[in-house]
Amino acid sequence: MSRVLDVVVIGAGQAGLAAGYHLRRLGGLDFAVLDAEPAPGGAWQHAWDSLRLFSPAAYSSLPGRLMPPQHEETYPDAPHVVDYLTDYERRYELPVQRPVRVEAVRRDGAYLRVETDSGVRSARAVISATGTWSRPFLPAVPGRASFRGRQLHTVRYRTPGEFAGMRVIVVGGGNSGAQIAADLAYDTELTWVTRRPARFLADDIDGRALFDHATARRRALDEGRTDGGGVASLGDVVAVPPVREARDTGRLTARPMFTRVTRTGVVWADGTRAEADVIIWCTGFRPALAHLGPLGLRGPRGHIPVQGTEAVGDPRLHLLGYGDWTGPASATLIGVGRPAREAARAVAALLG
Structure with missing residues (x-):
């Protein structure tokens, strides 16, 4: 043996x-x-x-x-x-x-x-x-398989230069979605889509504060005190400098989640459409x-x-x-x- x-x-x-x-x-x-x-x-x-x-x-x-x-x-x-x-x-x-x-x-x-x-x-x-x-996750959105353009997950994204001049839809309201959308906000026709309204943490909050909050929450739970909520209760997006700049210059405004994907883009519940060459799924x-x-x-x-x-x-x-x-x-x-x-x-x- x-x-x-x-x-x-x-x-x-x-x-x-x-x-x-x-x-x-x-x-x-x-x-x-x-x-x-x-x-x-x-x-x-x-x-x-x-x-x-x-x-x-x-x-x-x-x-x-x-x-x-x-x-x-x-x-x-x-x-x-x-x-x-x-x-x-x-x-x-x-x-x-x-x-x-x-x-x-x-x-x-x-x-x-x-x-x-x-x-x-x-x-x-x-x-x-x-x-x-x-193990990247892709949501089961109706019509996703019919899209004739390119689809990729966060794990396959590298640089905005690859998509210059294209119509790009970025899906996801977390840190990856916000950072990649900010990356693409200057040289593409960008549509940023989030399942709920984008929630930016205060500009002075970064990973230090998030770790402290998570640690305090665990201590409270261990001691039987009221759960004040995890780090998600503070917001979804850490406003690192590139995200902050794109947001403050009006280039990073989220739209609500669409209801289905078509061969050439996406459609919202009210019938509004957006054509796209690329969909990037920042969906965790x-x-x-x-x-x-x-x-x-x-x-x-x-x-x-x-x-x-x-x-x-x-x-x-x-x-x-x-x-x-x-x-x-x-x-x-x-x-x-x-x-x-x-x-x-x-x-x-x-x-x-």
Whole structure:
């Protein structure tokens, strides 16, 4: 029988690296981090060119290592984050193996059997940190399949130059939708569509305040106090400088959601039409959990019920970085540190 690892971490994006950091700090654990990507950086290496963090570098850091500032940029771009994650992985000598794609996790007696495209690993515990980027969500809008122009999701968008002079509809009222719409507001005939009126956070609110709010909410819930609402109660869009500029110059005004797509554009409930060459769907993601399917733990909404980060149906499995349901602000750089520490400690306690 091959060597049994204490822990397998699946995914070497920000959540997987934070888990690796805390496992390394605890000491005495034989673990590996399996990453499907051929290079460090997680999903950040696939982001669009103009993407900016919502927080300054010092407030976008993983545990143990502050992100250095980016020259003359308050809000770092994606390549800067990739460089930071690459350095982080090297600095803490995290045992990342890549490219290794995990295909399934199954129960195997006292162990969890991790099946990959490069063989099988057996582990006493698994921390799944595969994120959401690989599972883009497209809504079931009537007529979407009939559109003769180009359709793409956030994950395929790169630069506004590709669409210069075109009629572009951007769908989505979150941060991705607002940033991409702002990116396209100058050189395209832009229509920005949101399911509800666009809600910009106050200009002085960025990721620092959002993390503080999420942490305070979790503390209130743990103490049995009234739920004041998650970060969504503050608004949907962080007004980073490019978004703020496009908004303040009148280029970023949202229209309500259309009712159907036609071969050449979209139609609203009142019969108003807009022709389009391109529709960009900034409509979010779903957690990438297919590899955990054989464990039979998923609930009716597709999520795996958790207590903290621990799967309710199997304490050997922890989920990290998929959203607030796996730790407050755990899908952010600064927010994933605390649930990663809790997951590592819980795993160490379980393994004795």
